[in-house]
Amino acid sequence: MERDTDTILKIRREAFREFMEKGYTNASLRSICKEAGVTTGALYFFFKDKDELFSSLVKEMVEEIYVMMMQHYSLECEMEDSGFQAALEGELEDTEDEKVIRNVIHVLYQNREKALLLLTKAQGSSMEDVLDRFAQASEVQYRNMAARMKKLYPGREISPYVPNWFAHDQIEGIVYAITHIDREEEALVFVGNLAAYLRGGWKAIWAEAGDKGSSP
Amino acid sequence: MERDTDTILKIRREAFREFMEKGYTNASLRSICKEAGVTTGALYFFFKDKDELFSSLVKEMVEEIYVMMMQHYSLECEMEDSGFQAALEGELEDTEDEKVIRNVIHVLYQNREKALLLLTKAQGSSMEDVLDRFAQASEVQYRNMAARMKKLYPGREISPYVPNWFAHDQIEGIVYAITHIDREEEALVFVGNLAAYLRGGWKAIWAEAGDKGSSP
Amino acid sequence: MERDTDTILKIRREAFREFMEKGYTNASLRSICKEAGVTTGALYFFFKDKDELFSSLVKEMVEEIYVMMMQHYSLECEMEDSGFQAALEGELEDTEDEKVIRNVIHVLYQNREKALLLLTKAQGSSMEDVLDRFAQASEVQYRNMAARMKKLYPGREISPYVPNWFAHDQIEGIVYAITHIDREEEALVFVGNLAAYLRGGWKAIWAEAGDKGSSP
Amino acid sequence: MERDTDTILKIRREAFREFMEKGYTNASLRSICKEAGVTTGALYFFFKDKDELFSSLVKEMVEEIYVMMMQHYSLECEMEDSGFQAALEGELEDTEDEKVIRNVIHVLYQNREKALLLLTKAQGSSMEDVLDRFAQASEVQYRNMAARMKKLYPGREISPYVPNWFAHDQIEGIVYAITHIDREEEALVFVGNLAAYLRGGWKAIWAEAGDKGSSP
DNA sequence: GATGAATGAGTGTTCATTCAT
DNA sequence: AATGAATGAACACTCATTCAT
Numbered sequence: 001m002e003r004d005t006d007t008i009l010k011i012r013r014e015a016f017r018e019f020m021e022k023g024y025t026n027a028s029l030r031s032i033c034k035e036a037g038v039t040t041g042a043l044y045f046f047f048k049d050k051d052e053l054f055s056s057l058v059k060e061m062v063e064e065i066y067v068m069m070m071q072h073y074s075l076e077c078e079m080e081d082s083g084f085q086a087a088l089e090g091e092l093e094d095t096e097d098e099k100v101i102r103n104v105i106h107v108l109y110q111n112r113e114k115a116l117l118l119l120t121k122a123q124g125s126s127m128e129d130v131l132d133r134f135a136q137a138s139e140v141q142y143r144n145m146a147a148r149m150k151k152l153y154p155g156r157e158i159s160p161y162v163p164n165w166f167a168h169d170q171i172e173g174i175v176y177a178i179t180h181i182d183r184e185e186e187a188l189v190f191v192g193n194l195a196a197y198l199r200g201g202w203k204a205i206w207a208e209a210g211d212k213g214s215s216p
Numbered sequence: 217m218e219r220d221t222d223t224i225l226k227i228r229r230e231a232f233r234e235f236m237e238k239g240y241t242n243a244s245l246r247s248i249c250k251e252a253g254v255t256t257g258a259l260y261f262f263f264k265d266k267d268e269l270f271s272s273l274v275k276e277m278v279e280e281i282y283v284m285m286m287q288h289y290s291l292e293c294e295m296e297d298s299g300f301q302a303a304l305e306g307e308l309e310d311t312e313d314e315k316v317i318r319n320v321i322h323v324l325y326q327n328r329e330k331a332l333l334l335l336t337k338a339q340g341s342s343m344e345d346v347l348d349r350f351a352q353a354s355e356v357q358y359r360n361m362a363a364r365m366k367k368l369y370p371g372r373e374i375s376p377y378v379p380n381w382f383a384h385d386q387i388e389g390i391v392y393a394i395t396h397i398d399r400e401e402e403a404l405v406f407v408g409n410l411a412a413y414l415r416g417g418w419k420a421i422w423a424e425a426g427d428k429g430s431s432p
Numbered sequence: 433m434e435r436d437t438d439t440i441l442k443i444r445r446e447a448f449r450e451f452m453e454k455g456y457t458n459a460s461l462r463s464i465c466k467e468a469g470v471t472t473g474a475l476y477f478f479f480k481d482k483d484e485l486f487s488s489l490v491k492e493m494v495e496e497i498y499v500m501m502m503q504h505y506s507l508e509c510e511m512e513d514s515g516f517q518a519a520l521e522g523e524l525e526d527t528e529d530e531k532v533i534r535n536v537i538h539v540l541y542q543n544r545e546k547a548l549l550l551l552t553k554a555q556g557s558s559m560e561d562v563l564d565r566f567a568q569a570s571e572v573q574y575r576n577m578a579a580r581m582k583k584l585y586p587g588r589e590i591s592p593y594v595p596n597w598f599a600h601d602q603i604e605g606i607v608y609a610i611t612h613i614d615r616e617e618e619a620l621v622f623v624g625n626l627a628a629y630l631r632g633g634w635k636a637i638w639a640e641a642g643d644k645g646s647s648p
Numbered sequence: 649m650e651r652d653t654d655t656i657l658k659i660r661r662e663a664f665r666e667f668m669e670k671g672y673t674n675a676s677l678r679s680i681c682k683e684a685g686v687t688t689g690a691l692y693f694f695f696k697d698k699d700e701l702f703s704s705l706v707k708e709m710v711e712e713i714y715v716m717m718m719q720h721y722s723l724e725c726e727m728e729d730s731g732f733q734a735a736l737e738g739e740l741e742d743t744e745d746e747k748v749i750r751n752v753i754h755v756l757y758q759n760r761e762k763a764l765l766l767l768t769k770a771q772g773s774s775m776e777d778v779l780d781r782f783a784q785a786s787e788v789q790y791r792n793m794a795a796r797m798k799k800l801y802p803g804r805e806i807s808p809y810v811p812n813w814f815a816h817d818q819i820e821g822i823v824y825a826i827t828h829i830d831r832e833e834e835a836l837v838f839v840g841n842l843a844a845y846l847r848g849g850w851k852a853i854w855a856e857a858g859d860k861g862s863s864p
Numbered sequence: 865g866a867t868g869a870a871t872g873a874g875t876g877t878t879c880a881t882t883c884a885t
Numbered sequence: 886a887a888t889g890a891a892t893g894a895a896c897a898c899t900c901a902t903t904c905a906t
Contacts, residue, residue: 007887025241025340029880040881042887050880123339124242159406165392172388176381190375193421200420201413223869245897256898258870266897439866457673457772461901472902474866482901555771556674591838597824604820608813622807629849636848637841655890677876688877690891698876867906875899882892 008046010036015053020117024054025124054125058118061111062130065104069134072100073141098195104174105191109184119175131171139167145202153206162205170198224262226252231269236333240270241340270341274334277327278346281320285350288316289357314411320390321407325400335391347387355383369422378421386414440478442468447485452549456486457556486557490550493543494562497536501566504532505573529602530627536606537623541616551607563603571599585638594637602630656694658684663701668765672702673772702773706766709759710778713752717782720748721789746843752822753839757832767823779819787815801854810853818846 014035018027029050033040047053108115122128142163150158173194181187230252234243245266249256263269324331338344358379366374389410397403446468450459461482465472479485540547554560574595582590605626613619662684666675677698681688695701756763770776790811798806821842829835 005886023339028878030878039888039890041883041889044881044883045887124239157405157408159402159409161392161397161402161406162409164396165389165406165410168392169385169388172385173381176377176384180380181377186375186377189373190377190381192373193375193378194381196420197417200423201417203420204412204416205409207416221869244895246895255871255873257872257900260898261869437865455771460899462899471867471869473868473904476902477865556671589837589840591834591841593825593829593834593838594841596828597821597838597842600824601817601820604817605813608809608816612812613809618807618809621805622809622813624805625807625810625853626813628852632852632855633845633849635852636844639848653890676874678874687892687894689879689893692877693890869904869906871901871903873900875897878896879894880892883888883890885888885890 007036007038007042011038011043011046011053012057016057016113016117019054019057019121020113023121023123024050024128029053051126054122055127058114058122058127061107061114061118062127064107065134066137068103068107069100069137072096073138097198098191101170101174101191101195102188105177105187106184108174108178109187112178115178119178131168131175135164135168135171137167138170139164142166149206156206158205166198166202169201173198223252223254223258227254227259227262227269228273232273232329232333235270235273235337236329239337239339240266240344245269267342270338271343274330274338274343277323277330277334278343280323281350282353284319284323285316285353288312289354313414314407317386317390317407317411318404321393321403322400324390324394325403328394331394335394347391351380351383351387354386355380358382365422372422374421382414382418389414439468439470439474443470443475443478443485444489448489448545448549451486451489451553452545455553455555456482456560461485483558486554487559490546490554490559493539493546493550494559496539497566498569500535500539501532501569504528505570529630530623533602533606533623533627534620537609537619538616540606540610541619544610547610551610563600563607567596567599567603569599570602571596574598581638588638590637598630598634605630655684655686655690659686659691659694659701660705664705664761664765667702667705667769668761671769671771672698672776677701699774702770703775706762706770706775709755709762709766710775712755713782714785716751716755717748717785720744721786745846746839749818749822749839749843750836753825753835754832756822756826757835760826763826767826779823783812783815783819786818787812790814797854804854806853814846814850821846 011032014032015027017035018032022028027050029040029043032053033043043053047056118127118130122130146158146163150156173191177187177190177194181190227248230248231243233251234248238244243266245256245259248269249259259269263272334343334346338346362374362379366372389407393403393406393410397406443464446464447459449467450464454460459482461472461475464485465475475485479488550559550562554562578590578595605623609619609622609626613622659680662680663675665683666680670676675698677688677691680701681691691701695704766775766778770778794806794811798804821839825835825838825842829838
């Protein structure tokens with residue numbers, strides 16, 4: 001575990017700047033050390049390699065979000081069918097789903113710079129598939145939901161990729177907000193629309209077919 | 217215009233392999249030439265630099281899709297309000313929107329490998345923002361549509377980022393298909409669901425509020 | 433002998449531009465051919481190598497000047513002592529020496545661009561010591577003159593390098609004019625001063641000592 | 649400030665050899681490192697780039713001479729008219745001018761090899777106009793002197809380029825000594841003649857006309 | 865007369881990483 | 886805890902030149 005010595009802080013500060021400016025692959029450890037006024041040897045005393053240096057900058061945030069998502073999904077898995085039905089029909093203003101999105105958004109805006117680093121500059125590092133990992137974490141749940149939906153609206157041809165796409169797109173929406181919207185308040189308005197969008201889209205996949213068949 | 221000499225073909229084949237394996241930035245021109253059994257000088261006889269080599273592999277496809285999208289959007293801009301209304305309410309099974317998505321998907325699956333190269337390995341090259349450019353091309357249109365929607369469903373707080381997000385997400389759906397689904401038929405099923413999803417999501421952004429306010 | 437085909441003219445024109453811009457060593461044959469709209473093969477049909485291409489641009493001028501200098505020096509060698517004495521004492525306004533300088537200057541200003549190419553951009557080519565060769569051509573003469581001077585003004589310590597330096601500096605003066613003065617008329621004024629300078633300097637080397645010893 | 653580690657010494661020694669042999673542009677850093685038994689990485693640890701490596705070999709000498717010239721010129725500027733007159737008429741054997749030339753010559757001969765490197769092999773490096781810079785430093789002074797001369801000997805047509813040429817030629821004389829004369833003692837004899845030459849030449853530019861007009 | 869293709873050695877420079885001290 | 890020195894492989898790119906056609 002790294003202690004927060006002065007040297008470590010200087011390295012991390014300059015690493016941040018460099019990775020942000022050039023992306024993981026094109027960043028230069030030499031530049032980082034030079035700007036930090038430290039030798040490369042010092043860097044290697046604290047960090048195993050380039051990848052660990054990058055990861056150290058975003059690891060906490062990634063874990064915090066991961067925990068948050070996991071708690072949410074374990075909750076939702078316990079939800080009975082009635083709650084599910086309600087959520088589906090949009091009678092609940094602020095569904096659990098929307099809540100977790102808002103929470104994640106909040107964490108990301110708390111340290112927006114770090115979030116941007118993680119989400120836009122990680123290619124080449126071991127963090128490059130962090131989004132996929134998030135998506136996979138939530139996919140299981142949507143797979144269950146899809147199975148229930150299929151019973152409610154039978155007869156429609158549904159791609160087996162839909163749950164994964166949905167999990168994926170939720171993340172994508174969040175990333176969009178972080179990368180395009182500067183102020184958190186504006187992001188929250190967008191996230192409200194996004195939640196409606198996701199719910200509406202999800203329903204439409206089944207319901208649209210229902211218009212032409214037997215609707216529930 | 218490059219002729220398809222033997223050398224050029226060998227270079228392009230190995231370039232493809234290398235870029236696919238390591239991504240644009242980490243690919244090595246040395247490796248490419250070595251595998252192709254050609255000197256680096258020969259490569260530079262045909263290609264100005266690394267970027268041009270990469271671009272040459274995907275340029276045609278990009279242009280084909282670009283033209284396709286442009287034609288579509290110019291058509292849709294001429295559509296009168298009645299058509300718009302119909303499209304919106306989903307009475308048209310296969311909207312123009314859906315058609316163009318299917319066409320794009322088809323082109324991408326014709327040369328799926330190239331599509332994957334373009335969509336997942338271009339970071340660092342001049343092609344890295346090709347998706348943004350596609351999204352921007354369609355955003356204008358959704359901005360118009362959003363304005364009309366706002367008149368139909370007034371009183372709902374809509375983020376100004378919604379049209380851009382929507383344009384963006386359409387592209388994202390297509391990329392999802394290409395990168396996750398191997399067979400075109402399966403992709404087409406997914407794309408059918410995706411079209412419903414997009415329509416449903418778009419409507420829901422305005423309509424959901426309408427349930428609680430004054431619906432049209 | 434090269435004929436003046438269209439191709440040859442284009443190559444020479446662009447070669448001129450490139451050598452002028454970057455100097456002999458840093459000039460690129462590739463660039464020259466590209467700008468001339470010609471393949472490198474064509475260049476090598478007309479010119480043996482880079483050096484021959486460069487030389488071809490300035491050879492005529494070099495030879496013209498060389499001949500001019502040679503004629504002058506053969507004349508001057510035949511001059512008897514009385515003439516020498518007269519020239520020395522500056523009673524002859526326009527000495528032979530001054531005449532040849534004026535002639536050389538005229539030739540150089542006729543094709544000033546070529547002169548600049550030869551005098552400032554030849555380093556690395558076989559023309560790089562052209563000035564030394566010019567200087568050597570005239571040195572013999574000044575060595576003779578120095579011997580006569582020594583008899584007239586004995587007792588002064590004269591370096592054996594003086595005649596060579598004098599030959600050298602005469603050339604240097606001409607080069608100075610060409611490289612620093614744009615208009616030939618202005619150059620001619622300068623050359624008038626230069627001739628006085630050279631004569632005065634030459635005399636002073638011996639005479640100055642004479643002031644303190646026994647003057648002739 | 650570079651310390652004189654073993655590696656640095658080896659690099660500098662071989663760099664010297666290579667630059668001397670091939671000139672700045674054609675020298676190869678690879679050759680230097682190979683001969684020094686060192687990797688290119690090591691070279692770049694001590695020197696920023698090729699230019700800095702070259703400069704490091706001659707910088708000290710350049711600065712020493714620059715300081716020397718500056719001190720001299722600031723002295724001479726304070727000289728009153730009487731001193732000027734005396735210097736002009738050659739009554740002072742060893743003028744300040746001659747002193748500085750002797751000093752510069754001495755410094756150059758102290759490290760003659762370095763001097764040759766600087767004066768004959770720098771083309772392409774940032775040191776390539778070092779002579780111009782030296783000449784410019786002294787030109788101002790000769791411009792002043794020329795103005796005074798013009799008052800003493802009016803009516804003669806003097807080119808405005810004369811002072812610059814004179815500054816230039818003084819340097820050229822020194823360069824001539826260094827590049828053509830091996831032993832310092834011989835150079836000093838030459839320099840004595842050179843000083844007389846310069847003085848005599850300078851006076852002749854104005855005086856010669858005076859013979860035919862009104863002499864002072 | 866000239867092209868198009870190709871060579872092969874070369875360039876200066878940068879990289880992440882290591883390690884004795 | 887950190888330095889200074891060094892490695893060695895790699896990088897994209899350029900060069901003058903050749904030659905079959």
